[in-house]
Amino acid sequence: MQSCREVIDLLTEYLEGGLAAEGRRAFDAHMALCPACLEFLESVRKTRAAVSELRSSDLPAEMHRNLRDFLKRNLRAKAKNGRAARRAPRKRSRPS
C-alpha cells in the first residue's frame, strides 16, 4: 500500500488522467482504505471543478468589484513595502 504522501503527490496526475492503469489501481486501492485521503481527494476535485467553471464574467458585479479592490489594496501594500525596503527614489515627489 502506498503511503498517504505518495498518494497526495499523485493526486493532480490522477485527476488529470495522467496516471497509468497500474498507478490508478494503487491510487483507488488507497482511497478505498483511507478516509482522510478520500476526503482530501473530494475537496480537491470540488475545488478544481468550481475553478474551472468560474469565469470572471460570471462573477456578480459586486463580487468582481470587491475582488478587484482587494487585489489592488494588496498590490499597493506590497509595492509600498517594496519601496520602503529598497528606498527607491521617486520621480514625482509629492509634499506630504
Ligand SMILES: [Zn+2]
Ligand atoms: Zn491516505
